[in-house]
Amino acid sequence: MERKEILTALNGIFSVVLNKENLQLDESMSTDDIDNWDSLTNMTIISEIERLWGVHFKLRDIIRMKNIGDMIDTILAKSQQ
Amino acid sequence: MEFLSIPFVVMMFITFVLYYATDRRRYQHALLLMASCVFIGYYHWIYLLVAAAITVFTFLIGKRIHATVNTPRATRWLWLGIGGLVGFWLIARYWSPLFPLGISFYTFQAISYLIEIYWEEDPEDDFIDFSLYMLLFMKFLSGPIERAENLLPQLKKAHVFDYEQIVGGLKTVAWGCFLKLVIADRIGPALDIVLDNVHGATGMQLLVATLLYPIQLYADFAGYTCMALGLGRMLGFKLQPNFDRPFTATSTGELWRRWHMSLSFWVRDYIFMPLSASLRSWKRWGVYASLLITFVAIGVWHGAGWTFAVYGLFQGLVIIGETVLGNRREKLYAHLGRHAGKTLMIVRTYLLFALSLLFFRLTSVGDVFYTYAHLFDGMQTSAKELRLGLSDQEWIVVGIAAVLMFVLEWLHSRYRLGERSSRLSAPLRWTIYVVIVGVIFWYGAFGVENFIYIQF
Numbered sequence: 276m277e278r279k280e281i282l283t284a285l286n287g288i289f290s291v292v293l294n295k296e297n298l299q300l301d302e303s304m305s306t307d308d309i310d311n312w313d314s315l316t317n318m319t320i321i322s323e324i325e326r327l328w329g330v331h332f333k334l335r336d337i338i339r340m341k342n343i344g345d346m347i348d349t350i351l352a353k354s355q356q
Numbered sequence: 357m358e359f360l361s362i363p364f365v366v367m368m369f370i371t372f373v374l375y376y377a378t379d380r381r382r383y384q385h386a387l388l389l390m391a392s393c394v395f396i397g398y399y400h401w402i403y404l405l406v407a408a409a410i411t412v413f414t415f416l417i418g419k420r421i422h423a424t425v426n427t428p429r430a431t432r433w434l435w436l437g438i439g440g441l442v443g444f445w446l447i448a449r450y451w452s453p454l455f456p457l458g459i460s461f462y463t464f465q466a467i468s469y470l471i472e473i474y475w476e477e478d479p480e481d482d483f484i485d486f487s488l489y490m491l492l493f494m495k496f497l498s499g500p501i502e503r504a505e506n507l508l509p510q511l512k513k514a515h516v517f518d519y520e521q522i523v524g525g526l527k528t529v530a531w532g533c534f535l536k537l538v539i540a541d542r543i544g545p546a547l548d549i550v551l552d553n554v555h556g557a558t559g560m561q562l563l564v565a566t567l568l569y570p571i572q573l574y575a576d577f578a579g580y581t582c583m584a585l586g587l588g589r590m591l592g593f594k595l596q597p598n599f600d601r602p603f604t605a606t607s608t609g610e611l612w613r614r615w616h617m618s619l620s621f622w623v624r625d626y627i628f629m630p631l632s633a634s635l636r637s638w639k640r641w642g643v644y645a646s647l648l649i650t651f652v653a654i655g656v657w658h659g660a661g662w663t664f665a666v667y668g669l670f671q672g673l674v675i676i677g678e679t680v681l682g683n684r685r686e687k688l689y690a691h692l693g694r695h696a697g698k699t700l701m702i703v704r705t706y707l708l709f710a711l712s713l714l715f716f717r718l719t720s721v722g723d724v725f726y727t728y729a730h731l732f733d734g735m736q737t738s739a740k741e742l743r744l745g746l747s748d749q750e751w752i753v754v755g756i757a758a759v760l761m762f763v764l765e766w767l768h769s770r771y772r773l774g775e776r777s778s779r780l781s782a783p784l785r786w787t788i789y790v791v792i793v794g795v796i797f798w799y800g801a802f803g804v805e806n807f808i809y810i811q812f
Contacts, residue, residue, distance in 0.1 A: 294683065314624050315609070315679055318632040318643055325636075334633045335475045338625070 278302075281347045288323045292316055302344035328354055357398040358806060359583050360536070367394060368587065375591060381514040385484050388492065388591070395493035399457055406448070406456040411490045413440060414466040418479040425476060437470045450660055457810060460657065461499045462490050464622055469504050471626055480504065485511040494587040498580055498809040500596040500618035507593070515592025520778065525589030527774055530792055532582030536807070537800030538757045540576035545801075546744035547572055554723050558741055559733025565744070566731065569717055570710050571758055573808060574602065577616070580807045601765050606701035607685075608674040611709060619657075623650050643679075648672040658716065663724065667715035674708055753799050 282300060290298045293311045306312050312320070317337075324346070325331055330353035340346045357364045371391040375384055397404035417437035424430040445463045448456055469489075473479050480486040489507050550557045550565035557565070581598040588595040596618045605611035612620045628650040635642030648669065655668020689697035714724045743751065767773055777785060 311682070313609070314628060314632075315643055315647070315675075318636045318646075319640060321633075322636040322639065332633075334630055337633055338475065338629060 292319050305342040357395050376517045379514045379516050392491040392493040403456045415486050418473050421473045422479045434474045458496045464501045494584045500598045522590050525586040528582050528586030532579045533796050535575040536579030541801040543754050546746045554727045559730050563731045576808045605705050607678050644676050662721050663715045670712040
């Protein structure tokens with residue numbers, strides 16, 4: 276699975292959960308850069324990611340995801356387990 | 357020992373002089389620890405004993421968690437640590453004749469330290485440094501609730517005399533004194549007369565007190581925090597900020613990211629996140645349930661009684677409402693224009709917060725509902741009743757000071773006033789300093805009670 280592929284899929288999840296049509300994610304983006312991505316919406320995003328890739332994150336995985344790049348790293352690591 | 361007292365000024369002066377007499381880290385830390393013990397023990401030796409015992413307990417449990425990390429034993433050590441800390445806090449809070457000052461704040465620090473080690477961060481090896489993380493005097497009484505990752509690295513080097521930092525720290529302390537003495541303590545006694553006996557107040561008095569109480573509470577707590585941050589900066593430490601212009605928030609959710617931030621972020625990371633992660637299969641209902649539990653926890657942290665629980669519940673329900681109705685905000689902005697829409701939301705957020713704070717301030721839920729029911733009684737009240745016992749001059753002082761507070765905080769957020777003032781010519785700069793100190797001494801209300809948050 277390519278990073279770019281994951282980024283595109285994440286873009287779709289974020290757009291739906293945050294209700295933003297023209298969202299363009301990049302790996303450096305964090306909660307500071309994306310309106311409405313906060314602790315309330317984050318868990319919905321996480322559960323959508325888990326559903327799409329069939330993975331399960333531990334709490335410490337979730338806490339360590341500080342930006343989109345971290346999210347992609349974690350998805351890749353979990354998918355290969 | 358209170359910040360606004362002669363013994364504290366003397367202690368701080370001696371500590372400051374001796375601290376910069378050398379640049380040896382060990383010497384500085386021993387001195388700071390001694391000063392912190394004097395500061396705590398000056399209130400009551402029991403407070404020092406309790407704080408020291410909790411420090412040793414947390415240090416040892418942290419070591420055990422680290423030694424067994426990623427095994428079931430680490431989980432058992434973590435729960436033993438958290439159970440011990442929370443259990444002791446509950447006993448001290450509700451069943452002890454003496455409530456050790458600052459215990460709520462350093463217990464939170466201890467819990468976050470243990471959880472971070474459980475999450476595979478390294479524990480602190482140096483007991484003196486760890487003791488300072490727990491007991492450092494300027495943040496001991498009411499925070500900010502420091503994280504190990506912020507404070508412990510600052511303890512790994514000696515601090516050398518830095519004129520800019522020290523002057524910057526003094527300015528922050530002066531700003532804290534202005535907020536506390538000229539606004540909070542000037543207006544506080546008048547609001548107390550109304551809020552201590554809501555049944556004896558008129559509708560207009562209740563309305564004025566309800567609307568002004570958030571400003572008193574903010575000036576009091578932000579005043580304390582500025583003093584703590586400024587004193588820390590004078591000794592070379594950068595402590596966590598606690599406020600970020602909360603009354604500019606356009607939603608209650610945003611307000612809680614700007615109000616008592618060190619507590620808000622603590623409960624977000626160590627209560628809300630674990631809860632919402634474990635309930636994420638419930639989708640948005642898991643988030644809502646976690647929100648309610650988290651805010652009720654914030655409420656009851658402030659004290660026993662239904663008022664505090666309802667205070668937390670109020671915040672949680674409003675934030676859930678905002679989340680559900682999130683899309684309507686954009687429609688409102690589109691309809692009214694962005695500036696007018698935002699202004700409306702700022703006013704709405706302030707009013708909701710003011711109403712919720714009655715649960716925080718009054719002693720019974722019944723009194724809060726009585727106040728709600730009578731807020732608009734007898735609108736044709738005389739000016740004398742509206743003064744709440746303050747003179748016209750005092751109202752003018754408080755009014756100007758409160759406007760100045762909002763304007764200067766806005767200017768500072770945009771133009772970094774503290775740094776800019778350093779670039780002014782020396783005569784102008786010193787004139788401003790003298791005027792600020794003069795205003796504090798001339799218009800400050802000295803001899804009023806201690807900080808509101810010291811009771812928590």
